[in-house]
Amino acid sequence: MRHHIGEQTIRFESRPAITAVASVVGPKEGEGPLGQLFDKVEPDMMAGTQSWEKAESDFARQGIDLAVKRAGLEIKDIQYILAGDLLNQSIGSTFGVRSFERPFFGLFGACSTIGEALALGAMLVDGECADNVAISASSHFCAAERTFRFPLELGVQRPLTSSWTVTGDGCMVISSEGEGPGITAATAGKIIDMGIRDANNMGAAMAPAAADVLVRHFQDLKITPDYYDAIATGDLGRYGLEILKRLMEERELPLGDRATDCGVMIFDNETQDTHAGGSGPACSAVTFASYFYPRLKEGVIRRMLFIPTGALMNSMTSQQGESIPAIAHAIAIESQ
Amino acid sequence: MDYLKAFVVGGLICVVGQILLDKTRLTSARILVLFVVAGCLLGGLGWYEKLVEFAGAGASVPLPGFGNALAKGVKKEIDENGFIGVLTGGFKSMAAGVGAAMLFSFLASQIFSAKEK
Amino acid sequence: MESSEKAKKQYQDMVEIYSPKSKIATDCLRAFLCGGAVCAFGQFLSNTYLSYTGSKETAGALTAVTLIFLTVLFTGLGVFDKFGKLAGAGSFVPITGFANAMSSPAIEFKREGLVMGIGAKMFTVAGPVIVYGCLASMVVGLFYYFLK
Structure with missing residues (x-):
């Protein structure tokens, strides 16, 4: 355990770099305080598809596509895609990455998914198992509501401690070489x-x-x-x-x-x-x-x-x- | 006068529901079940009907009134058809409401789509 | 993180302090006004139907059907959930809540098909109301049959 420190920590001596990122979000996020900072704000929650679930997958596809391009790479340069989401059997991610035809690890960590992906992606790169890894985490308000809570049109009062599921996808490319944090x-x-x-x-x-x-x-x-x-x-x-x-x-x-x-x-x-x-x-x-x-x-x-x-x-x-x-x-x- | 009575009594029944919603962990679905069952049992004892006589729609429009209608229906069926009325009475008396809700909901599903929030 | 029962209890007490409470007085006032208004409107419908049909029972049924129709229409137009957020129990305790509970999943799950989508999901919230309402009416019926 060359890299393992203390009880639960790994130190990455090679400092795998996050060479590019992409954020694709829905309209409500676009109106929020970070609205100007996102790479793409979809005006349509359906993202031009026929269902919320398809829309979520499309967010994931767009996010990965954009981040890989920004890293100056092509999708075939990515050795592994690590991605996850909230929907049953992680369909948001799997349907989103299927057109890329790249090796894929599906992750589940609910809202912690991007943390899990960063740790595992860095391990893959630091361990010299991959030069470039793309990681992604997605969710969709409407798809999550119907899966876990109530139909959208049901008249309910949301408790003050409840939260609002973000619609969008965040993607990052982790590389052994290249510029970036x-x-x-x-x-x-x-x-x-x-x-x-x-x-x-x-x-x-x-x-x-x-x-x-x-x-x-x-x-x-x-x-x-x-x-x-x-x-x-x-x-x-x-x-x-x-x-x-x-x-x-x-x-x-x-x-x-x-x-x-x-x-x-x-x-x-x-x-x-x-x-x-x-x-x-x-x-x-x-x-x-x-x-x-x-x-x-x-x-x-x-x-x-x-x-x-x-x-x-x-x-x-x-x-x-x-x-x-x-x-x-x-x-x-x-x-x- | 009957509008005021309907307003006050109906409003108060809703306040009971709101207190249950805010003060307990009961979801709206559970409160609906609770209110219908409570209305049915109170209707069985004949007490709820007195409230309906007093407040009209104020007592019959909230869901305990729906329960009360089931109790009334089951009694009527038993009077007319005997023991089989125990099984058929409740269903028969909710037929108009549930039938209408089914029909309209089906039609709505064909016309409308869920709006994003 | 210590996870003994005592530590859990302590933590849950702390969470209580940090979690905001819903404003019960405002919520109740809004439920009272909105629920009362729905019932007063029901009374208006009932009076109108009574003057046309002359039958109390028919007028009652027509009142329920009208309220259900309006609820389903506003659910479909995407405005009932806003009323529900404002009115709380004032929207779901009247028969409007039952109609909203049937129509909202029907609209939401149309992509899952006519049978397992619309047909099955229509009863996710309304089904239990029907089941326990019927069972309660059978209990009432049994007592009535043997005690009358």
Whole structure:
């Protein structure tokens, strides 16, 4: 275990580079605070297809296509595609990548998928198993609502702690050579379940998983939060982020103002009525690709810790009264 | 006057539903079931009918009124057809409402599509 | 993360503090006004139908059918869910909620086909109401038959 440090962390000596990113989103995300930063805003939730599911796959296809082109590569230069989403059997990703005809690993980490993909992609490149890997995470509000919650036209009041699934796809190309911010370390998270049962309060279910992986990351690398310029969790939302800050204060590793959350950044609750914030695999993926990546590249942010978070229940386990297991992966990314 | 009574009584029944929604983990689907069953049992005892006489649509339009109609229907069927009415009464009395909802919903599904939010 | 039962309990108590509560007073007021308005409108329909048909029962059935028709229409036009968000229980406790629960999945699942899409999904929320309503009416019927 040459690269393994401490209990759960891998240090990537070769610093696999994120050479290109792409973010393709739906109209609501385009109207949000990050609207100008996305590469493509689809005006149509259906993306010109006949179903929400097909639209999600098309977002994934567009995202990968764009990121690979931007990296100055062709799709045949990509040794592996790693992708995941929220839909049953990950159809959002598999239907999206089928036209590429490239080796594919389907991932499931719910909203933490892009973190899982960054860690595994960096391992493939650092381990010299691949020169170029494309990773992607997608979700679609309408497809997720009908799969997990209610029909769109059912008149329901959403609880204040509920979140809004982001429509879109975030893709990145990780390469052994080329310019771009490097992945320096990854701490893989354990499944943490603190007994939260309310599927409308996923931030509270996921915050302990984020706290656990953060503490482990700092201990394994023998650093403190101030090592990083920015610490961004995936989709804890407004209330989940506050809970995480409190948990980290209790552990004497206060995150301070450098802590933020992609779910909080992507929507404006005042004007967009999204309650706790954005969620879904695309939430952290498109926020990283559109906001953090350019800043890392310019050196405005020199070191960041990216912690996509995921709630790993489904509607059946919720009906059976099970609590919500959660996971988070911490990925350290530094500008060149 | 009957409009005011309908407004107040109907509104209050909805407030009970809202309190259940906000204060308990019950989803709207569970509250609907609860209200229909409660209306049916209260109707069986003959109590709900008194509220309908007082408040008219204020008691019959909310879902406990739907339950009450089932209880009334089952009693009527038993009076007319004997024991088999236990099985047929409830279904018969919801036939108009459910039939209409089925027909309109089917037609709507052919005409409309779900709107993105 | 310590995950003993005690730690879980402590964490859940903390979550309670950090989670915003729904504004029950405003919610109830809106449910009262909207639900009351639906019922008053029902009363208007009922009075009108009664004056034409002269039968209380027919007027009641026609009132229900009219409210169901309007609900399904507004569901299809994509506005009922906005009323539902505003009115809360004021929209789903009246018969309008039942009609919305049948029409919204029918519209949503048309791509899954006529049988397993529209046909089956129409009853995902309405089905339990029908099942338990019927069972409750049978309980009432049994008591009525043996005790009358």
